[in-house]
Amino acid sequence: MSGFSELIKSFDKTRDYVRDFFIYGFKVRNEFDRKSARTYDDEKRRVESWLGDFLRYDSSERGKQVSISVDSGRVPENPLYKAFYSKSFTDNDIRLHFLLMDILAAGEALTVKELTNRLDEEYDAFFDEQTVRNKLKEYVSEGIFISEKRGKTDYFSLSPDTSDSFFGEYEGLDDAVKFFSEASEFGVAGNSMLKTAGLKNDIFLMKHNYIVHALEDEILLKITELIEKKHYITAVNFGKQNAASENYGIPLKIYTSSQTGRRYLVMYLPLYKRLNSFRLDFIKSVRDGGECPDYDKYAEFLGKNEGKCFGVSFGNRQEFGSMEALRITFSADEEREKFIIDRLNREKRCCTVEKVGDNLFMLTAEVFDVNEMMHWVKSFIGRIVRIEGGNEEIISRFYRDISRMHRIYCREGERL
Amino acid sequence: MNIFSEIYGAYFRVVERLLSLEKFDKSEIPDAIEQEAFRDSALFIEPKLLPKKADSSDWGLLLRNDDGSFSPVTRNQPPKIVTELQKRWLKAKLSDPRFALFFGDDTLERLTKRLENVKPLYDPNCFRCFDVYADGDDYSDENYRKNFRTVLVAVKKREILKIDFVSGKNEPMFGQYLPIKIEYSRKNDKFRVFCYRMRCGHFSGITLLNIGRMTSVRATGICFPVPHADLDETDRLFRERRCKEPVLVEVSSERNGIERFMMEFASFEKQTELDMSAGKCMVRIWYDSQDETELLIRLLGFGPVLRIIGPEDFRKQAAERVERQFKLLFSDNEENISETS
Numbered sequence: 001m002s003g004f005s006e007l008i009k010s011f012d013k014t015r016d017y018v019r020d021f022f023i024y025g026f027k028v029r030n031e032f033d034r035k036s037a038r039t040y041d042d043e044k045r046r047v048e049s050w051l052g053d054f055l056r057y058d059s060s061e062r063g064k065q066v067s068i069s070v071d072s073g074r075v076p077e078n079p080l081y082k083a084f085y086s087k088s089f090t091d092n093d094i095r096l097h098f099l100l101m102d103i104l105a106a107g108e109a110l111t112v113k114e115l116t117n118r119l120d121e122e123y124d125a126f127f128d129e130q131t132v133r134n135k136l137k138e139y140v141s142e143g144i145f146i147s148e149k150r151g152k153t154d155y156f157s158l159s160p161d162t163s164d165s166f167f168g169e170y171e172g173l174d175d176a177v178k179f180f181s182e183a184s185e186f187g188v189a190g191n192s193m194l195k196t197a198g199l200k201n202d203i204f205l206m207k208h209n210y211i212v213h214a215l216e217d218e219i220l221l222k223i224t225e226l227i228e229k230k231h232y233i234t235a236v237n238f239g240k241q242n243a244a245s246e247n248y249g250i251p252l253k254i255y256t257s258s259q260t261g262r263r264y265l266v267m268y269l270p271l272y273k274r275l276n277s278f279r280l281d282f283i284k285s286v287r288d289g290g291e292c293p294d295y296d297k298y299a300e301f302l303g304k305n306e307g308k309c310f311g312v313s314f315g316n317r318q319e320f321g322s323m324e325a326l327r328i329t330f331s332a333d334e335e336r337e338k339f340i341i342d343r344l345n346r347e348k349r350c351c352t353v354e355k356v357g358d359n360l361f362m363l364t365a366e367v368f369d370v371n372e373m374m375h376w377v378k379s380f381i382g383r384i385v386r387i388e389g390g391n392e393e394i395i396s397r398f399y400r401d402i403s404r405m406h407r408i409y410c411r412e413g414e415r416l
Numbered sequence: 417m418n419i420f421s422e423i424y425g426a427y428f429r430v431v432e433r434l435l436s437l438e439k440f441d442k443s444e445i446p447d448a449i450e451q452e453a454f455r456d457s458a459l460f461i462e463p464k465l466l467p468k469k470a471d472s473s474d475w476g477l478l479l480r481n482d483d484g485s486f487s488p489v490t491r492n493q494p495p496k497i498v499t500e501l502q503k504r505w506l507k508a509k510l511s512d513p514r515f516a517l518f519f520g521d522d523t524l525e526r527l528t529k530r531l532e533n534v535k536p537l538y539d540p541n542c543f544r545c546f547d548v549y550a551d552g553d554d555y556s557d558e559n560y561r562k563n564f565r566t567v568l569v570a571v572k573k574r575e576i577l578k579i580d581f582v583s584g585k586n587e588p589m590f591g592q593y594l595p596i597k598i599e600y601s602r603k604n605d606k607f608r609v610f611c612y613r614m615r616c617g618h619f620s621g622i623t624l625l626n627i628g629r630m631t632s633v634r635a636t637g638i639c640f641p642v643p644h645a646d647l648d649e650t651d652r653l654f655r656e657r658r659c660k661e662p663v664l665v666e667v668s669s670e671r672n673g674i675e676r677f678m679m680e681f682a683s684f685e686k687q688t689e690l691d692m693s694a695g696k697c698m699v700r701i702w703y704d705s706q707d708e709t710e711l712l713i714r715l716l717g718f719g720p721v722l723r724i725i726g727p728e729d730f731r732k733q734a735a736e737r738v739e740r741q742f743k744l745l746f747s748d749n750e751e752n753i754s755e756t757s
Contacts (some may be wrong), residue, residue, distance in 0.1 A: 001581065005458055007427070011420050023678045026690040026697060049456040060689050071685035071702065072597070074654050082426070082454065089422035091464070094475050098435060098490055105492035123489055125476060143421060143500025161503065163496040170527045175568060176518035180509050183600060186537060189505035192424040195452075196496045203571055205610075207601040212682050218420050224538040225417075256545045258603040259714075261679045291481040311546060331744070346551040380596035382737035385744050399745065406742040409735035 007088035025067030109157040232289030277312040315368035504537035552605025673721035
């Protein structure tokens with residue numbers, strides 16, 4: 001395996017592999033069909049090096065399975081962040097990083113020429129001015145150095161925003177960063193702050209936590225930047241069958257589910273004159289499509305419509321999806337089973353719940369796509385007295401499903 | 417902004433750690449690598465880190481001393497800068513209603529002022545979590561904030577607390593507890609605290625209390641004199657609550673069932689095996705025994721594309737619910753049964 005490096009230049013390919021090891025866990029070597037066997041071996045070795053403690057090896061009839069198995073509710077730190085700490089770099093990158101920081105640590109402001117000379121004279125490190133200038137420019141944009149013009153000359157100094165000053169001056173910031181580095185979007189940025197300060201999350205645990213979302217943070221950041229700029233976007237998407245497709249539209253919002261682990265980019269598609277949602281984990285790259293002059297109009301359009309989504313589907317019709325009404329009657333003993341009524345009320349989203357009889361409660365939905373509700377509705381199995389409205393196909397399927405489940409669970413020997 | 421950059425990388429942190437030492441032996445390098453980098457990193461870092469006489473293929477950041485030890489070529493402690501990305505991330509979090517829980521008003525005001533010219537990394541309004549429960553904690557409630565902070569301080573100090581709270585059955589309760597970890601559920605939008613329950617001055621098992629149900633929290637000044645053994649404590653915590661036997665389910669590929677299941681249950685510890693020819697997947701799921709009902713209803717939500725195989729008690733619970741449901745829908749209409757069979 002000559003030439004192998006545990007560091008990587010781009011995140012895309014690794015994101016795919018880590019996701020497959022983590023989400024599926026049952027794939028064997030020859031089922032990673034996107035790339036060559038050599039690529040699989042390299043990616044597997046990287047993942048083993050980064051996440052060794054969380055890897056599980058199982059043998060099946062099809063071959064050896066490698067998977068990442070972790071109960072995300074009991075780890076203090078998202079192990080998948082390690083993938084973000086594996087960016088490759090050149091010898092010059094690391095040398096310039098520490099030497100320039102060391103020169104400027106004394107508090108001076110110096111020019112490119114002065115810095116280049118100091119590198120040569122004091123550290124025996126010869127770099128041409130342009131290389132030093134490029135690194136300084138990069139670090140100014142990263143907020144590590146500050147650039148100040150004196151006359152026509154740029155002077156560079158170290159940012160005064162040190163980790164010690166932040167964590168020392170604001171009591172509670174360490175705990176807040178520990179929490180938010182695990183709790184929500186772009187947590188890896190907070191995790192890197194902790195690492196710089198030599199801190200670890202030793203307080204918080206995250207339940208119902210989809211740590212795999214971290215793998216999407218890089219592309220998510222590009223998307224949120226384009227949403228903020230109010231630009232068009234082309235999302236390159238690899239779907240379920242690995243077939244590439246491109247979707248051009250106006251990016252409006254990220255919809256996230258705390259229960260299914262899925263996240264979506266909601267876009268308005270001018271070609272189809274409709275809103276649509278795209279799985280974030282299937283988006284491989286995005287391209288900036290330039291400014292959208294009518295952006296606010298489409299954002300408002302989404303605002304008017306999102307109250308009628310139970311999940312992420314805007315239905316099938318153009319402009320406005322057609323609405324479907326669904327009424328479900330649940331039984332719950334008002335005295336002894338108040339928890340069922342509480343559950344309905346806290347989980348009903350855009351629907352309404354009303355009492356319609358003794359120990360009977362009706363949930364009424366008027367949404368773009370009632371099919372989206374059915375997974376949730378089935379979690380009330382044992383309580384559903386009646387289901388009406390929607391469309392015939394969905395209602396029939398529900399009855400068929402209950403009938404099939406009855407055969408599976410209550411008539412022994414029935415198979416799926 | 418670049419979230420995937422070498423400046424946050426593990427190799428840079430290893431070097432930073434070593435450059436912060438005045439002098440060190442070669443034997444100290446593996447420790448720095450183990451603390452900051454990956455399992456195989458020593459193979460790649462050491463050859464580049466150690467100074468070479470013959471060529472300049474190393475990183476040029478260390479000097480070899482006469483006694484065989486190493487010293488940094490740098491003269492200062494490596495500065496630890498909060499980058500623009502990190503400041504922008506913090507600024508975005510400022511508008512999160514949970515952020516204020518961690519600060520006193522004055523501190524929050526000063527931090528807000530410090531970040532006033534920083535652009536947030538993203539607009540929190542870009543995100544909509546559409547299925548979060550509607551009865552989440554009220555983070556703006558003064559009593560809640562006070563209780564949260566008392567609990568947080570106690571977790572860090574390992575201090576025993578006197579807690580009044582309302583139970584799940586709406587009964588007033590009181591007890592002494594040693595809080596050890598704070599758990600947050602995004603789905604429930606609630607904070608809960610794992611505590612050791614104290615009875616007659618002794619620990620009597622682990623319990624989970626909702627901060628939102630606490631009416632009064634008082635510090636006792638009594639700290640439990642055991643140093644933080646973080647991982648051990650978490651392991652112990654979950655060992656007590658872990659299911660005795662994993663649930664075994666069979667998931668079919670019908671309606672994209674396998675993909676949906678794998679995604680939804682990604683947060684669980686599990687073992688999977690695919691039967692390609694049958695288009696089915698067998699999965700063992702380990703879970704917190706306190707969450708058994710939640711797991712059961714989530715599995716039933718998959719309908720007939722998922723079959724709970726065991727353990728027998730768990731399967732029986734599913735069967736009872738299905739039987740009850742079947743009777744509710746079909747008991748008055750036997751014809752329906754044959755039509756849908």
